[in-house]
Amino acid sequence: QSVLTQPPSVSGAPGQRVTISCTGSSSNIGAGYDVHWYQQLPGTAPKLLIYANTNRPSRVPDRFSGSKSGTSASLAITGLQAEDEADYYCQSYDSSLSGHVVFGGGTKLTVL
Amino acid sequence: EVQLVESGGGLVQPGGSLRLSCEASGFTFSSYEMNWVRQAPGMGLEWVSYISSSGSTIHYADSVKGRFTISRDNAKNSLYLQMNSLRAEDTAVYYCARDWIGDGMDVWGQGTTVTVSS
Numbered sequence A: 001q002s003v004l005t006q007p008p009s010v011s012g013a014p015g016q017r018v019t020i021s022c023t024g025s026s027s028n029i030g031a032g033y034d035v036h037w038y039q040q041l042p043g044t045a046p047k048l049l050i051y052a053n054t055n056r057p058s059r060v061p062d063r064f065s066g067s068k069s070g071t072s073a074s075l076a077i078t079g080l081q082a083e084d085e086a087d088y089y090c091q092s093y094d095s096s097l098s099g100h101v102v103f104g105g106g107t108k109l110t111v112l
Numbered sequence B: 001e002v003q004l005v006e007s008g009g010g011l012v013q014p015g016g017s018l019r020l021s022c023e024a025s026g027f028t029f030s031s032y033e034m035n036w037v038r039q040a041p042g043m044g045l046e047w048v049s050y051i052s053s054s055g056s057t058i059h060y061a062d063s064v065k066g067r068f069t070i071s072r073d074n075a076k077n078s079l080y081l082q083m084n085s086l087r088a089e090d091t092a093v094y095y096c097a098r099d100w101i102g103d104g105m106d107v108w109g110q111g112t113t114v115t116v117s118s
Helices: none
Strands: A009-012 A018-023 A036-040 A047-050 A064-069 A072-077 A086-093 A101-103 A107-111 B003-007 B010-012 B018-025 B033-039 B045-051 B058-060 B068-073 B078-083 B092-099 B105-108 B112-116
Touching (some): A009 A018, A018 A086, A018 A107, A047 A064, A072 A086, A086 B045, A101 B045, B003 B105, B018 B033, B018 B092, B033 B078, B033 B105, B045 B078, B045 B092, B058 B068, B078 B092
Parallel strands (some): A009 A107, B010 B112
Antiparallel strands (some): A064 A072, A086 A101, B003 B018, B018 B078, B033 B045, B068 B078, B092 B112
């Protein structure tokens, strides 16, 4: 059970907008630690999707965006495409945990 | 091309040991902090260990503390994970990942599979 809570699954039709939440607490996101997001396509290694809450690496389409407020963060995907079907993980840091690095439990995105 | 390539995975009996390696290329390895992250079958990502660029600072997840040892050889552009007293729950794909100056893990290897079973 991770200290960062994500919904197990979300779904949307092509072209739609979906959001994935990442809920933490005062010892992690609420303490001001940055949130990063990763995309893991089936059978592949994770890839950095959003870093430092809102920033996209240059190779990531602007359909992907991140936000953070209080003890939560969100990943939004607009103009949903079939190739977006993947697992998505948030990652932050928690002052109460050894080593501090923590991942959310992951969210499976299904494109209908 | 920036690349990380893991090796050393395999089948090991409970209580056994295994040493994973991660070879870096395409970037100045000695300038970057590194992590090991694992993923059990059908499960999510779990951070395992961190090492600073010089090797002077090391952190472990509670689940592996006292059993796993992270190290690096900057002259060989290589990261290691020595895993002792292995348990069934250590079965996972193990990834090495470059730490992007606190802005997440921006480069990942393809992973190496560790199976702990009798």
